[in-house]
Amino acid sequence: MKFAWEKYEELPIGRRNTLQVFITNKCNLNCEGCFAKNIMKGEGIHISIDEYKGVIDEFLEKGGEQITLLGGEPLLHPELKEMLAINKEKGIKTTIYTNGYFLNKFDKLDFEGVKLRISLYCKSGHTKSIDELPKTNIPFDVCFMVSKNTSVDELLETAKILEEEHNCNVFFISSIRELDNARKEFFDDTAITMNLLKYKELINDFLNKYIGDMEIHISKRGVFESTKTLPDNKCRFANYFISGKIIQCPYDVVNKVFQKDYTFNCRNCQQNNTCLMSKIVVKRKL
Numbered sequence: 001m002k003f004a005w006e007k008y009e010e011l012p013i014g015r016r017n018t019l020q021v022f023i024t025n026k027c028n029l030n031c032e033g034c035f036a037k038n039i040m041k042g043e044g045i046h047i048s049i050d051e052y053k054g055v056i057d058e059f060l061e062k063g064g065e066q067i068t069l070l071g072g073e074p075l076l077h078p079e080l081k082e083m084l085a086i087n088k089e090k091g092i093k094t095t096i097y098t099n100g101y102f103l104n105k106f107d108k109l110d111f112e113g114v115k116l117r118i119s120l121y122c123k124s125g126h127t128k129s130i131d132e133l134p135k136t137n138i139p140f141d142v143c144f145m146v147s148k149n150t151s152v153d154e155l156l157e158t159a160k161i162l163e164e165e166h167n168c169n170v171f172f173i174s175s176i177r178e179l180d181n182a183r184k185e186f187f188d189d190t191a192i193t194m195n196l197l198k199y200k201e202l203i204n205d206f207l208n209k210y211i212g213d214m215e216i217h218i219s220k221r222g223v224f225e226s227t228k229t230l231p232d233n234k235c236r237f238a239n240y241f242i243s244g245k246i247i248q249c250p251y252d253v254v255n256k257v258f259q260k261d262y263t264f265n266c267r268n269c270q271q272n273n274t275c276l277m278s279k280i281v282v283k284r285k286l
């Protein structure tokens with residue numbers, strides 16, 4: 001099945017110097033395929049505010065533009081609001097990746113100017129489903145993490161509910177654990193990871209049948225035929241883990257080789273167009 005380009009326009013993606021900061025390893029869930037569990041072992045460790053301030057100062061000196069806060073579950077960090085205040089004061093664009101379970105402990109104002117992205121594993125069920133989301137008036141996007149159990153109907157129904165009942169504007173589709181690539185450089189697949197070709201088929205099927213108006217963000221840019229070329233071949237990503245562990249490129253995560261430092265827009269990357277951090281953004285044509 002072909003990508004439904006006749007039905008969609010591809011939107012340009014802004015590329016910003018982005019640091020993903022893993023602020024805690026504490027989490028209320030224990031998902032199979034958890035990225036953080038692999039790297040941040042131990043019980044309930046939170047980044048301290050002093051360490052966070054140091055990270056932000058260095059990030060800005062290096063020309064950083066966007067911070068993504070992850071965990072563990074970042075909403076369990078007791079000083080999250082303080083971190084958001086620091087980012088706001090310094091004019092840093094901020095996104096939080098969350099499982100959404102604790103959203104009702106916060107107020108809409110706590111996340112003013114912050115993008116919240118809730119990751120879902122399924123439409124209904126006991127873990128990371130729409131049914132599990134608390135009632136909230138806080139706006140959020142969703143990242144649906146496809147597993148080998150995901151069907152196109154489930155994706156379509158989830159998108160419909162999110163758009164009609166939660167006013168979501170963005171539906172991000174990704175995959176539980178990263179998909180394997182030809183060189184097997186990334187994580188091993190888990191038992192629930194969807195095979196790459198099936199993922200491509202699922203996405204194409206979804207795009208052919210989808211009739212809503214949300215922006216659809218699709219991870220794994222290189223898996224699809226994008227109509228846009230990325231502007232340069234320099235890397236703009238880095239990952240910071242508590243106590244100064246750095247891994248610039250997710251492709252290096254599998255080796256758990258930590259670096260002392262990171263740079264933005266310096267490191268040449270031949271895989272830029274297939275970067276694991278990259279995506280395609282499309283919207284249905286009117």
Ligand code: SF4
Pocket residue numbers: 027028029030031033034035036037071072073099
């Ligand atoms: S919710 Fe996120 S951080 Fe928590 S166990 Fe699941 S994947 Fe890991």
Ligand code: SF4
Pocket residue numbers: 234235236237248249250251267268269270271272274275276277
């Ligand atoms: S694949 Fe390239 S652009 Fe993407 S994070 Fe790795 S080094 Fe950076």
